[in-house]
Amino acid sequence: MKSLCCFLALFLVSVSALSSCKKGPAEKIGDKIDDATNSRPAEGVRDAVEDATGK
Numbered sequence: 001m002k003s004l005c006c007f008l009a010l011f012l013v014s015v016s017a018l019s020s021c022k023k024g025p026a027e028k029i030g031d032k033i034d035d036a037t038n039s040r041p042a043e044g045v046r047d048a049v050e051d052a053t054g055k
Contacts, residue, residue, distance in 0.1 A: 023031070034040040 031040075040046055
C-alpha cells in the first residue's frame with residue numbers, strides 16, 4: 001500500500017512537471033491567431049507591455 005502511494009505521488013509530480021513544458025507548435029499558432037484577431041485575454045494589458053518593451 002505504501003509503495004502504491006509513493007508511485008501515485010511520483011506520477012502526479014511528473015505529470016505536473018510535463019505540463020509546464022514549452023509551448024508546442026499548435027499553441028504557438030493559436031497565439032498568433034489570437035494576436036491577429038485581438039482576442040487574447042487581457043488584450044489591453046498585453047498590448048501595453050508589448051509597447052513598453054518594444055516587441
